[in-house]
Amino acid sequence: MDRTAKRHGSGPGQALALAHGAFNVVGGLWPLAHLRSFTWVFGPKTDVWLQRTTGGLLVSAGVAQLAAATEPHGSAHARRVGLGTALTLLAVDLAYVPRGRIRPTYLLDAAMEAAWIAAWLRAPRTRRPAGTRRTRRIRRATRHTRTHP
Secondary structure (H helix, E strand, O other): OOHHHHHOOOOHHHHHHHHHHHHHHHHHHHHHHOHHHHHHHHOOOOOHHHHHHHHHHHHHHHHHHHHHHOOOOHHHHHHHHHHHHHHHHHHHHHHHOOOOOOOOOHHHHHHHHHHHHHHHHHOOOOOOOOOOHHHHHHHHHHHHHOOOO
16 A cells, blocks of 8 residues: 555555445434334334434444544544444344344344454554654653753
């Protein structure tokens, strides 16, 4: 990858942010746009408001990932959102399928969430840009400790 691509955030992290963001947006819109087909696949729920709330939160997470993918160092933000979302959904799937609270079809979602986690953990992490807050703080601290002749 050339320096221009690194500077503008393109690469594996950006592609992963776009793919995972789109997956979350589509997955979140499904119960909002067509609840009947969603409940046909994943089973009826007693709390429809909870399905809609979860769908809305998934759309928000996906939009955040898509927006971050276009920023120079946005893949780090998309990674945090992606890992947090995938870990949460995986935990819910694995906790409630065995208890019979949600249908076994949620294990398909669990497999996808595990794949997203693996992809994010394998993707190269972006380095912090030189002018970040931490670097400035270190520079400022060392400036006052120098001895002058």
